[in-house]
Amino acid sequence: MVKAFSPMMSLDASGTIGKSITFSKWKGRNYVRKRVKPANPRSGLQVGIRASVKFMAQRYATLTATNKTNWKALYKTLKITPLNSMIRFNVPRIRQNFGLFQDPTNTPAAAEAAPTTVVATAQPKSVKITWVDSAGANDFCTFIWMSTSSGFIADVSNLIAIVNHGVLSFTKPKLLTGTIYYFLVAGCAYEGTRGTAAAQVSATPT
Numbered sequence: 001m002v003k004a005f006s007p008m009m010s011l012d013a014s015g016t017i018g019k020s021i022t023f024s025k026w027k028g029r030n031y032v033r034k035r036v037k038p039a040n041p042r043s044g045l046q047v048g049i050r051a052s053v054k055f056m057a058q059r060y061a062t063l064t065a066t067n068k069t070n071w072k073a074l075y076k077t078l079k080i081t082p083l084n085s086m087i088r089f090n091v092p093r094i095r096q097n098f099g100l101f102q103d104p105t106n107t108p109a110a111a112e113a114a115p116t117t118v119v120a121t122a123q124p125k126s127v128k129i130t131w132v133d134s135a136g137a138n139d140f141c142t143f144i145w146m147s148t149s150s151g152f153i154a155d156v157s158n159l160i161a162i163v164n165h166g167v168l169s170f171t172k173p174k175l176l177t178g179t180i181y182y183f184l185v186a187g188c189a190y191e192g193t194r195g196t197a198a199a200q201v202s203a204t205p206t
Contacts, residue, residue: 044157045095052094055141055162056087059102067103074104094156099194102140112136112195115185120203127203128171131185139165140190145197146172147182154184154197162188175205 016022022035060068060083071082074089090100115131133139144161145154152158161170165187175181181204186197 044159048156048159049091049094051159051161052091052100053087055164056090056100057083059141059164060086063102070103070105093192094159097154097156097194099143099188099192100141100162101192102190106191108193109138109189109191111193112139112187112189114196114198115142115187116198118183118185118198118201120181120183120201122203122206123171125175125177125205126171126173127175127181127183127205128169129183129185129201130169131198132168133165134187134195136187136189138189138191139187141165141188142167143186143188143194144170145184148179150180150182150200150202152182152184152200154186177205180204 014024016035020035021032023030023032025031063071068082071085071089075085078085080088085104086101089104093100113134113136115134118129118131121128121130129144131142133142142163142165143154143159144163145152145158146160147158160172163170172181172183180202182200182202184197184200187195189195
């Protein structure tokens with residue numbers, strides 16, 4: 001990565017020029033770098049990790065001051081931000097198919113019950129999943145997995161989204177018309193314990 005000082009950067013340029021140079025902003029700082037094209041940008045593992053990081057980046061803003069202080073203290077010697085600390089701690093857990101911690105000082109609790117009334121509704125080139133959260137005071141988020149194979153096992157390679165507890169629907173877009181898609185849904189406690197998955201549901205986009 002290089003620093004650039006020019007009128008273009010002062011105008012907050014963003015995007016890619018000639019499929020070779022990318023302008024963007026990270027944590028309030030403008031940067032320019034060579035455009036990187038992953039060999040397999042939409043692999044299951046990449047999608048699952050991106051879904052996890054996206055959730056943590058969005059949820060971090062809602063954490064308490066105490067939560068943030070604890071994340072900052074966890075990797076104090078590395079001098080990284082509390083958000084990066086949260087991501088550094090939780091991503092390996094996601095790769096091992098564990099849940100997410102809201103605070104690193106929490107003690108893992110028992111797995112919560114599965115969500116109920118899970119329904120998959122076919123829509124044009126998409127499927128909408130709805131559910132009712134399991135009851136519990138420690139609910140943190142909900143995991144959603146998808147596969148084209150019935151009876152699949154929930155894994156980071158088929159994880160497509162993590163949403164806040166209390167969000168009771170998710171729509172998966174850009175699906176193939178006429179293909180059957182299968183889904184699993186499970187909650188996660190803020191102590192990092194992933195709950196029991198509800199029974200598989202399926203739908204065929206129109």
